Amino acid sequence: MNGTPRNADLLVTGIDWLITVDKTRRIIRDAAIAVVDGKFATIGKTAEITASWRSDNMANGAGMVGTPGFVDNHLHSSFQMARGLADEANAQSFLFDHMYPYEGAMTRDDVYVSSCLTAMEMLRHGVTCFVDPGNYHPAATVEAIGKGGGRMVLSRSSFDLTKSVMGLLPEAMIESTDSCLEATAALLKEYDGAHDGRITVSASFRGLNNASDALITGLKELANSHNTMLQTHACFSYSTHDGCLSGFGVPEIERLEKLGVLDERMLLVHSGWLEPHEVAIIAERKPTLVAAPSSSMHNGYGNFIMGKLPELMALGVNVSIGSDHACSGITDMSQEMMLVAGGYKEARMNPRVMPPEHVVEMATINGARGAGLDHLIGSVEIGKEADLVLFDTSFPEWQPLYNPVSNLVYAANGNSIAHVFVGGDQVVREGHLTHMDEAEILSDVKQTAERIAGRLDMKKIVKLKWPVE
Secondary structure (H helix, E strand, O other): OOOOOEEOOEEEEEEEEEEOOOOOOOEEEEEEEEEEOOEEEEEEEHHHHHHHEEOOOEEEOOOEEEEEOEEEOOEOHHHHHHOOOOOOOOHHHHHHHHHHHHHHOOOHHHHHHHHHHHHHHHHHOOEEEEEOOOEOOHHHHHHHHHHHOOEEEEOEOOOOOOEEOOEEOOHHHOOOHHHHHHHHHHHHHHHOOOOOOOEEEOEEOOOHHHOOHHHHHHHHHHHHHOOOOEEEEEOOOHHHHHHHHHHHOOOHHHHHHHHOOOOOOEEEEEOOOOOHHHHHHHHHHOOEEEEOHHHHHHHOOOHHHHOOHHHHHHOOOOEEEOOEOOOOOOOOHHHHHHHHHHHHHHHHOOOOOOOHHHHHHHHOHHHHHHOOOOOOOOOOOOOOEOOEEEEEOOOHHHOOOOOHHHHHHHOOOHHHEEEEEEOOEEEEEOOEEOOOOHHHHHHHHHHHHHHHHHOOOHHHHOOOOOOOO
16 A cells, blocks of 8 residues: 555545446446545456555445446426326326326415425435426425435426317416526526535426417526526427427427527427427437436327337437326336337347346436436546446345346346445445434325315215226
């Protein structure tokens, strides 16, 4: 050893397999990392790093597979309370008969509890950062995610067209164009960089069928002026595709192109129902496209059959993964990776489509790029924020362990995650949150669910097919 060992704020040693997703895509055996000021200070073999570094804060990675923190590019924090409310519903019914009425009935306190459940699920499943498409109480979401210690890209919902061919919005969700723009501008000013930089802000409109041209272009101007992204749902079903054709005379991607807003700083969620010329537009403009596999499978949106994500990836388009929400998804990135890999293999009848290496990139560095944060997160590299996930390979689904990338995508699930770090701060230890009371969250969820149900005609929303005594 040469010289005195350097002090680290955190030292994780003996990681059995470390999947770095760095520029060379290194996988390091018997790996160690040192963290200083919340960032990876060094990465390498345990023997080398322990000879040069010491810390009073040590973590043992023996028997673990390490990955970068996962980045979920689309997760509705306000919908996490809606699990089980919209089965066997097409896109139009899903939104206008189930989800929008439920969301419209939520108070600030309700959104806070839903966001706490989001924090609990995402962190325990290794998601250290997620992109929220927005709700009407963003301060409540910031409070919950900030408390849990995770990262997020915050947005506020924007709708300014009360009625479309898709349906009629609840009164609580109806706003003018100006009020939507003013609210987004205020959000950007107030919360960008909150909680020691773990909160960033984007602009968002929830869909093209209930958004005017003025709203879309105005939000894009705000996003550009604050050097952030604009996000929306796009082309996720035949209903939204045909609705845009009926209401605006062009399909969704073509409409965005005509408005001059489509570029690399846009995040388009789903993007399955594309016209051939729209594939060419996306290949040229290169927005980030977000696959939401469990959401599509749950409601039969057809995005695996109609979508062109593997082909667009081959053309250099950034493609990431979003779990969407609890009512139609599992919010477990490990399982989402399996679904997106398997779904496209089946749809293309081609086992070489969506190999596990590409899928892990989608869940890490591609997601970071979609969030506008790839210079900070998405890979285990010196100088980046120390977001790290450790999977416990003593779980049977991890064995035998010949290929950790394959096991991660095709066999693992988030329940085998032991430890999660965000900026070197341990937010999950032995599978449980360190900054939030899990029992309290679950108790609050049950009480809140009852309160929301009391404001709605739940017989119209929940369809129990078997008799309940």
